[in-house]
Amino acid sequence: MEILSMRELLEFCEKEQKTIGETMLMLEEKKSGRDQQTILRMMEERLIKMKEAVDIGTKDSSPAPSGISGGDAVKMGEYVKSGKPLTGSYISQAMTFSLATSESNARMGVIVATPTAGAAGILPGVLFSLHQNDGTPFKDLVMGLFTASMLGYVIANRSFISGAAGGCQAEVGSAAAMAAGTITELKGGSPQQAVHATAIAMKSLLGLVCDPVAGLVEVPCVKRNAIGTSIAFSAADLALAGVESRIPCDEVIEAMYKVGKDMPRTLRETALGGLAVTETGLKVKERLFCSKK
Amino acid sequence: MEFQSCFDIIGPIMVGPSSSHTAGVVSIGKFIYELLDGCPEEADIIFYDSFAETYQGHGTDKALLGGLLGMGTDDPGIRHALQLAHKSGLDYTIEPQGSCLFFDHPNTTMVTAKRGDHLVKVGGASLGGGLSKIFMINGRMVDIRLSTSDDFSALAKNYQVYRLREEIARNA
Incomplete structure (x- = not known):
């Protein structure tokens, strides 16, 4: 058993009457030789670690060692509480x-x-928000991680998922696309709808470059994660309304791959282009690294 | 087909900030640790391309040293790996370079490490999402896929025949 495209995934779901998440669980059982209980337990462990990171981060307003990120989660949390x-x-x-x-x-x-x-x-953002807002139970969130990993598995094997290889479109783009499909499936959408949501989210981030200030995963990465959750929810809403991606998801992934290949090295996590070389970006880099030499 | 499991996508559980520049690199270091049956006394590290440009910001140096000290991707000690390397008597150098001749990927490193009589020169690439690949050991091209859920000790055992005695390696 192997699944190499969204088309194959949808054919399998249709034939076996499975969700995308259930399909990943089956595929993992077949490929790894581990039993279902073990695989579920391993995924639960990951969800628990994700929750711990959220719990720590929502209370901690201290800055990162660089001084260029930190404190925004607490700010946003207070604003949300204001209603x-x-x-x-x-x-x-x-x-x-x-x-x-x-x-x-x-x-x-x-x-x-x-x-x-x-x-x-992005994924913890949407999953724990679903739990908070409509009580999506823990075991459904675990299944959501199987949905997300099935979608990510196809994307990663057909294209790329790291900023150094394909720009931020490959990184935040892939995560938002996975999250969009996951929300759609968790809210009762069909596998087709989930794959449309995946395509719609990915299309919305196509071409996004990876340009971290001073090479740190902070500016603009932290905020792009926040915005990534909103794209995921918007794409899921469109798909759940019955809106379809005119370009099939496999072709969107192919486009993302080609755009990434065409992207100059300066815009692929080298900190040599984009926001990294703005006046402020360069000042940060100089303050952090050059003064130490 | 580099990604073989749902846990290659959801995971690893890791110390931040980057799965390709931190976690995947811990695995390369850990593989070398297992290949040498322990922490090396000396390590000359070359970082290529994206690693060369951003290793300080991503803690790529801490990650590789953490791995060489035997740590896993989720070990909070990685944060302090520079000091811990010093305490453990691991002497290291880091040299940033352009692109790697032997492997076409922006996240590539070449590590020459010595422990006791043994010396290994290992080429590794971090492919994204915490997944890595060892592509060269002491001048031989290999293809060893490293996922954080793998048993590195067992994997490395298969390649210990590639280790060279120091004087032979230096002259090779």
């Missing part, structure tokens, strides 16, 4: 949890890469 967020409860809480995770990551705290550390805020 006035324009984006509503789902997205505003997802942004808070996402900031919390990404800020913990910048402090060299323990997080779970989903699919990478640079994009680690």
Whole structure:
């Protein structure tokens, strides 16, 4: 058993009457030789670590060692409590949890890469926001991680998931696409709808460059994680409304791959282009590294 | 087909800030630790391309040294790996370079490490999402995929025949 494209995934789900998450669980059983209980327990462990990172991050307002990130999760959390967020409860809480995770990551705290550390805020953001807002139970969130990993598995094997290889579109883009499909499946959407949500989210981030200031996974990464959750929720809402991606998801992934290949080295996590070489970006780099030499 | 498992996508559980520049590099270091049956006394590290440009910001140096000291990707000690290397008597040098001749990937490193009589020169690449690959050991091309859920000790055992005695390696 192997699944190499979204088309194959949807054919399998249709034939076997399985969700995307259940399909990943089956595939993992077949490929790893581990039994289902063990695989579920390993995924639970990851969800628990994700929750711990969120819990730490929502309370910790200390800056990262660089001084260029930290404190925004606490700020956002207080604003959400005030009850006035324009984006509503789902997205505003997802942004808070996402900031919390990404800020913990910048402090060299323990997080779970989903699919990478640079994009680690997006999935916990949406999952724990679903739990907070409509009580989605723990075991459903675990299944959500199987949905997310199935979608990410196809993306990673057909394209890339790291900023150094394909720009931020490959990193935050992939994570937001996985999260969009996951929300859709958890909210009762069909596998087709989940894959449309994945395509819609990925299309919205196509071309995004990886330009971290001073090479740190902080500016603009932390906020791009927060915004990634809102794109995931928006794409899921569109798909659940029955809106379809005109370009099939496999072709969107192929486009992401080609755009990434065409992207100059300066815009692929080398900190030699984009926001990294703005006046302020360069000043930060000089303050952090050049003064030490 | 580099990604073989749902845990290659959801995971590893790791110390931040970067799965490719931190976690994947811990695995490369840990593989070398296992290859040498312990922590090396000397390590000359070359970082290529994206690693060369951003290793300080991503803690890539701490990650590689943490791995060489035997740590896993989720070990909070990685934060203090520079000091811990010093305490453990691991002498190291770091040299940033352009692109790597032997492997076409932006996140590539070459580590020459010595422990006792043994010397190994290992090429590794971090492929993203915490997944890595060892592509060269002492001048031989290899293809060893490292996922954090693998048993590195067992994997490395298969390649210990590639280790060279120091004087032979220096002259090779």
